[in-house]
Amino acid sequence: MSVTSVQEALSGRIAAGSRVTVRGWVRTRRDSKAGLSFVNVSDGSGFHPIQVVAPAALDNYETEVKRLTAGCAVVATGTLAPSQGQGQAFEIQAESVEVVGWVEDPETYPIQPKPHSLEFLREVAHLRPRTNLFGAVTRIRHCLAQAVHRFFHEQGFYWISTPIITTSDAEGAGQMFRVSTLDLANLPRGEGGGIDFSRDFFGKETFLTVSGQLNAEAYALALSKVYTFGPTFRAENSNTTRHLAEFWMIEPEVAFNDLAANAKLAEDFLKYLFRAVLEERQDDLAFIAERVEKNAITRLEEFIAAPFEQIDYTDAIGLLQKSGHRFEFPVEWGLDLQTEHERWLTEQHVGRPVVVTNYPEQIKAFYMRLNDDGKTVAAMDVLAPGIGEIIGGSQREERLDMLDARMAQFGLDPEHYGWYRDFRRYGTVPHAGFGLGFERLVVYVCGLNNIRDAIAYPRTPGHATF
Amino acid sequence: MSVTSVQEALSGRIAAGSRVTVRGWVRTRRDSKAGLSFVNVSDGSGFHPIQVVAPAALDNYETEVKRLTAGCAVVATGTLAPSQGQGQAFEIQAESVEVVGWVEDPETYPIQPKPHSLEFLREVAHLRPRTNLFGAVTRIRHCLAQAVHRFFHEQGFYWISTPIITTSDAEGAGQMFRVSTLDLANLPRGEGGGIDFSRDFFGKETFLTVSGQLNAEAYALALSKVYTFGPTFRAENSNTTRHLAEFWMIEPEVAFNDLAANAKLAEDFLKYLFRAVLEERQDDLAFIAERVEKNAITRLEEFIAAPFEQIDYTDAIGLLQKSGHRFEFPVEWGLDLQTEHERWLTEQHVGRPVVVTNYPEQIKAFYMRLNDDGKTVAAMDVLAPGIGEIIGGSQREERLDMLDARMAQFGLDPEHYGWYRDFRRYGTVPHAGFGLGFERLVVYVCGLNNIRDAIAYPRTPGHATF
Numbered sequence: 033m034s035v036t037s038v039q040e041a042l043s044g045r046i047a048a049g050s051r052v053t054v055r056g057w058v059r060t061r062r063d064s065k066a067g068l069s070f071v072n073v074s075d076g077s078g079f080h081p082i083q084v085v086a087p088a089a090l091d092n093y094e095t096e097v098k099r100l101t102a103g104c105a106v107v108a109t110g111t112l113a114p115s116q117g118q119g120q121a122f123e124i125q126a127e128s129v130e131v132v133g134w135v136e137d138p139e140t141y142p143i144q145p146k147p148h149s150l151e152f153l154r155e156v157a158h159l160r161p162r163t164n165l166f167g168a169v170t171r172i173r174h175c176l177a178q179a180v181h182r183f184f185h186e187q188g189f190y191w192i193s194t195p196i197i198t199t200s201d202a203e204g205a206g207q208m209f210r211v212s213t214l215d216l217a218n219l220p221r222g223e224g225g226g227i228d229f230s231r232d233f234f235g236k237e238t239f240l241t242v243s244g245q246l247n248a249e250a251y252a253l254a255l256s257k258v259y260t261f262g263p264t265f266r267a268e269n270s271n272t273t274r275h276l277a278e279f280w281m282i283e284p285e286v287a288f289n290d291l292a293a294n295a296k297l298a299e300d301f302l303k304y305l306f307r308a309v310l311e312e313r314q315d316d317l318a319f320i321a322e323r324v325e326k327n328a329i330t331r332l333e334e335f336i337a338a339p340f341e342q343i344d345y346t347d348a349i350g351l352l353q354k355s356g357h358r359f360e361f362p363v364e365w366g367l368d369l370q371t372e373h374e375r376w377l378t379e380q381h382v383g384r385p386v387v388v389t390n391y392p393e394q395i396k397a398f399y400m401r402l403n404d405d406g407k408t409v410a411a412m413d414v415l416a417p418g419i420g421e422i423i424g425g426s427q428r429e430e431r432l433d434m435l436d437a438r439m440a441q442f443g444l445d446p447e448h449y450g451w452y453r454d455f456r457r458y459g460t461v462p463h464a465g466f467g468l469g470f471e472r473l474v475v476y477v478c479g480l481n482n483i484r485d486a487i488a489y490p491r492t493p494g495h496a497t498f
Numbered sequence: 499m500s501v502t503s504v505q506e507a508l509s510g511r512i513a514a515g516s517r518v519t520v521r522g523w524v525r526t527r528r529d530s531k532a533g534l535s536f537v538n539v540s541d542g543s544g545f546h547p548i549q550v551v552a553p554a555a556l557d558n559y560e561t562e563v564k565r566l567t568a569g570c571a572v573v574a575t576g577t578l579a580p581s582q583g584q585g586q587a588f589e590i591q592a593e594s595v596e597v598v599g600w601v602e603d604p605e606t607y608p609i610q611p612k613p614h615s616l617e618f619l620r621e622v623a624h625l626r627p628r629t630n631l632f633g634a635v636t637r638i639r640h641c642l643a644q645a646v647h648r649f650f651h652e653q654g655f656y657w658i659s660t661p662i663i664t665t666s667d668a669e670g671a672g673q674m675f676r677v678s679t680l681d682l683a684n685l686p687r688g689e690g691g692g693i694d695f696s697r698d699f700f701g702k703e704t705f706l707t708v709s710g711q712l713n714a715e716a717y718a719l720a721l722s723k724v725y726t727f728g729p730t731f732r733a734e735n736s737n738t739t740r741h742l743a744e745f746w747m748i749e750p751e752v753a754f755n756d757l758a759a760n761a762k763l764a765e766d767f768l769k770y771l772f773r774a775v776l777e778e779r780q781d782d783l784a785f786i787a788e789r790v791e792k793n794a795i796t797r798l799e800e801f802i803a804a805p806f807e808q809i810d811y812t813d814a815i816g817l818l819q820k821s822g823h824r825f826e827f828p829v830e831w832g833l834d835l836q837t838e839h840e841r842w843l844t845e846q847h848v849g850r851p852v853v854v855t856n857y858p859e860q861i862k863a864f865y866m867r868l869n870d871d872g873k874t875v876a877a878m879d880v881l882a883p884g885i886g887e888i889i890g891g892s893q894r895e896e897r898l899d900m901l902d903a904r905m906a907q908f909g910l911d912p913e914h915y916g917w918y919r920d921f922r923r924y925g926t927v928p929h930a931g932f933g934l935g936f937e938r939l940v941v942y943v944c945g946l947n948n949i950r951d952a953i954a955y956p957r958t959p960g961h962a963t964f
Contacts, residue, residue: 037654057720157917161721162719170721171721178657185644190640195954197706211676211677216676234743256522262729263728278662278663458599458602459523459570461599487659
């Protein structure tokens, strides 16, 4: 007897006639008039459960097998056999079905074998991975994460983990969460009456990071190609379906890259990820296409097949103005593009992913490289049909004098960015990178609308369940 | 002309005579009396720099090449040629050396081509990846992280990211960092005068997670094999060389596993990681062995070769008592093992890694499974020569009534652990897992003593640099 995963048992890699044991949870049970029961068992290893055929001759057939309900844990041993059942190549003809864990009060067990609303499932986040949908989401999420690491590794990047607790604010904007061990009931006060942060854990005010980019830049100027893949935080109280307070971000940073190389990297990267999901998670994607988003597979295939278009921001403004389309927000050189503009560009005008480049300097972050026109910076946004903006990046301002001028313009204190300025004094080189919110990617691939369904434990503003 | 990494140029995979371009930073420059200069260029892609031979005939030879100092950024193009130089297979006979970034005031550039103290390098964390040592540490760290993901993926695990901001405290102990957006200068008060956390971002008191284990357990009871690899936090003000306030933790959790299977997983896992480093980072390990820890390679090889020993805690106490060794801390059944005891067991007594199992229930966490003797729990610690305790794990208490009894004994409020209790009501099964601090592993492999040298940006208690 050898223990095998359900996925392995169904894969065809184990010879029919082998004696196997699977361990998992009952999805459904059907009793046949012929005096046997069909018990579908899932262990989450892949999308499909395996059918365990339990004959009445089992010792515990009447006392236990016929009492099995959704969610019960079982260990089933028997012979792997070709199945006559629809849509399954193999089944297990059981010689024993051991019940390891019963379901207390099956009537009220929240995960019944029927569709549940996503809202309801967010309330039972500790149980929702047991559903078809969230099993699929978790496996797809894993597949994407593995592909992220594999892509960068194959391309010669090194992973670095930048500080989560930090004193700096990469965006110069963005609401941050304070991190502290001060006793709120008894806050230490300084001479002027203000809070004395020298008494806090790190001896100064600290926050949760909004981005690892500035740190990654310093590493890129030593190891050439690095990336981060870790959690970042925004304390914006925007209760939308597109924002999370806590999300994982992927941030590659490459020395000697200009904006064109940066855009190429973004294209190669996204296509690699989507190819991985198409190859490795066919079972889950088929379910998504059947139940959630019928274009789930074809749109990934189209994404991979199409070369990205590149449009200069200035040209994009011209196109939008001449489009004849009535937009809610104004279209004017110097204003940022809104979602409706981005969608028109990628979905209506081009019909495939678009990289918009060279935005007006006043609407982009201080660290972006000023172009020779003195009016625009080497920024880029990758827009894609059905997602909108999925990647934001730029060539960074590697010239210290220019950086200082930008910082002055944004009213940033150079002292606060001491080390960030400093590494530009020694062998500075052009460099570029981008950021990609991981959960937004997961939501897109899984055809979901609410970003809270891309994380293990959803948390709505005003409520931290876990 | 094709741009290549230095590692690729040195690998032998590019034919001698090819025209190549490398981009990187000068490590050293030596001028020959024959009228040419040898410029060692590193791009961080591997340990070794490549020697660029710059002839006097270059246009900028006198004006620029002869002014190159450590840290200057260059782009060198030329012919890849077998090298007569010691310890290098190839060099580049340059036809151009473009200087991209100079070093401002070379005399004061902190990263000179000489050994620096680790203390000094912690103060210039944004520059230390440019040193041989921290280049090696970063690449080894990357190699280990990749191996973590690859091992679990190959074994059929799914990666999940558990919440960083949380309301629960997995250990029931452990000092936590508060996360808040409340205005400290104007804290909202409730009726009794206490802080009104319903006005905080999540509507309740929230902290940084100390472990993802409890969350991972719920996923293991749906997907069978899961793991986390993400940051965790401890606000203990222990200014030691072995503790960090912020560190990455790896936590696998497996349904149907007992303690023996858990120990086997830990052994397979560690050996897989060390094998990966030995195979993939020979260049960096050779440097570590030469300069930092002379046994760096042999001890990893020995670790892989030796089967782990297993010792019951009760037996370990007996062995320690009979050892004849004088320990500083008392050895007595019911007391936890101290580092000196652990080191004696693994280094003196067994001479290879040891898994100590079945600790007294009163010294271990509430979620560990009570053994049939009613006195011990199915806990395990993996101890290894030169590291001490590297992994801590257990079989979890899957029986709800037993868990409730343990929680009562520890004075924990069952309400606070509602969802953690709840998933045991539905198809509960034996399950087990462990935790491994990633930076402790890195420090060990790299032969370093201070855990602050395993992270990208060191931060000493009382001082958050970044």
